[in-house]
Amino acid sequence: MSIKALMISGLLSASLAQAVMAEQLSGYAFIKDDTRAMQDDDFANPGLIAVATGAELFKTASRSGGKTCADCHGEAGEKLVPQRIATYPVYDSDNKRIISLQSRITACRTRVADDTLPVNHPDLIALETFVRNRARDVPVNVNTEGTEIKALLKRGEELYNTRYGLIDMSCHICHTVYAGQYVRGQKISQGQTNGFPAYRLGPGEMANLNLRITQCMDLMRAEPFPSDSEEMKLLEYYLSARSNGLPIETPAVRY
Amino acid sequence: MHQAQIAIFAALLSLEFTGLATAADPAASGLPPIEPYCHWEQTDLMIVEPLCGLKGDAKRGRAIATDGNRGNCVACHNMPFGDVEGYGTIGPSLAGIGGRYPEGYIRLRVVDTKSFNPASIMPGYYRDPGKIHRPAKIFKGRTFLTAQEVEDVIGFLMTMK
Structure with missing residues (x-):
């Protein structure tokens, strides 16, 4: 075969791969059998430590001695509504901003207990994990209706399709086109968000979606979007909406 | 603020924003020049x-x-x-x-x-x-x-x- 014919066949197979719209699958479908077994067993799942830590913090008064989360939301968060937890991130149309579950918890603690944890602080991720875990098995249900939300989903999708960093890959290339293929012995997932915050076996710690996106961009040798940037929020929103319908698995176990 | 302090502050700011502080300092990144x-x-x-x-x-x-x-x-x-x-x-x-x-x-x-x-x-x-x-x-x-x-x-x- 000539070099040009080879090139053409390469281009064809790339476009065919893009044309195949895969069935929506949780990251659970792409992890190894023993990782799945670890996630399914609450005594083996390391993410349950974050749930327990979060449960404690939920009942603990802030450093300033203010209210606890439990004062309003119940000792075990039983007054939180799982169906509402499943709608995060939400769009606040009055203030024209996206509010992630993490930023909702921070806003609440700042207002009620005058205690602000830094973004992605392990304690804050533990609280987020505990709260999200209250909605385990509830399908993700991010709002995709309305002109404003459709516009921000479109912007999120553009960020998803943009190549970044020295590796020069977009989220789309790996998590849409090549999902299911192996990179160094690990299957590439579809980048679904229903398991997050999740325990990551690679770094050996919890990651919420915000941190996971940062870790992905670091791997691409790209400059990550700052945790509280507009781009990060748009990506979080788009990715979460893309997982609509998948049951929440928090805390999932992922590579 | 003294003029000199302002100059240093401005210099630090510009380093911060252009990323030169890390990119220009290979020792800090552990990378060769x-x-x-x-x-x-x-x-x-x-x-x-x-x-x-x-x-x-x-x-x-x-x-x-x-x-x-x-x-x-x-x-x-x-x-x-x-x-x-x-x-x-x-x-x-x-x-x-x-x-x-x-x-x-x-x-x-x-x-x-x-x-x-x-x-x-x-x-x-x-x-x-x-x-x-x-x-x-x-x-x-x-x-x-x-x-x-x-x-x-x-x-x-x-x-x-």
């Missing part, structure tokens, strides 16, 4: 001349190809070697690659596949740094591999027959 980029020419989908006129070393090239922090070819390609586990399945197998293609053909694909196939997933290991969108600050102005490393990898790939 940035080398000048050698421009290359493509003819008939090949780069015939070695980058910067360098000669590759196949032994070093093999180490780079399997190093997760450098070439990491095995992340996506089956090479195949007996002592590496967990190859990727994204790219085609490189078995016998040196016997299948001319050196210049392989060089272009390692250097910058996207120069002729914009849809490719293959990272350009010696892509013009000016074409990289949003590199991490410490990698700004750098290629993924140095010209010497690219030639070493090509030297190694040509031994795979």
Whole structure:
């Protein structure tokens, strides 16, 4: 075969791969059998430590001695509504901003207990994990209706399709086109968000979606979007909406 | 604030915003100094001349190809070697690659596949740094591999027959 014919066949197979719209699958479908077994067993799942830590913090008064989360939301968060937890991130149309579950918890603690944890602080991720875990098995249900939300989903999708960093890959290339293929012995997932915050076996710690996106961009040798940037929020929103319908698995176990 | 303090503050600010504070200080990043980029020419989908006129070393090239922090070819390609586990399945197998293609053909694909196939997933290991969108600050102005490393990898790939 000539070099040009080879090139053409390469281009064809790339476009065919893009044309195949895969069935929506949780990251659970792409992890190894023993990782799945670890996630399914609450005594083996390391993410349950974050749930327990979060449960404690939920009942603990802030450093300033203010209210606890439990004062309003119940000792075990039983007054939180799982169906509402499943709608995060939400769009606040009055203030024209996206509010992630993490930023909702921070806003609440700042207002009620005058205690602000830094973004992605392990304690804050533990609280987020505990709260999200209250909605385990509830399908993700991010709002995709309305002109404003459709516009921000479109912007999120553009960020998803943009190549970044020295590796020069977009989220789309790996998590849409090549999902299911192996990179160094690990299957590439579809980048679904229903398991997050999740325990990551690679770094050996919890990651919420915000941190996971940062870790992905670091791997691409790209400059990550700052945790509280507009781009990060748009990506979080788009990715979460893309997982609509998948049951929440928090805390999932992922590579 | 004194004039001098303002000047220092402004200087610090500009460093902060341009990322020079890290990029210009290789010691802080643990990376070697940035080398000048050698421009290359493509003819008939090949780069015939070695980058910067360098000669590759196949032994070093093999180490780079399997190093997760450098070439990491095995992340996506089956090479195949007996002592590496967990190859990727994204790219085609490189078995016998040196016997299948001319050196210049392989060089272009390692250097910058996207120069002729914009849809490719293959990272350009010696892509013009000016074409990289949003590199991490410490990698700004750098290629993924140095010209010497690219030639070493090509030297190694040509031994795979």
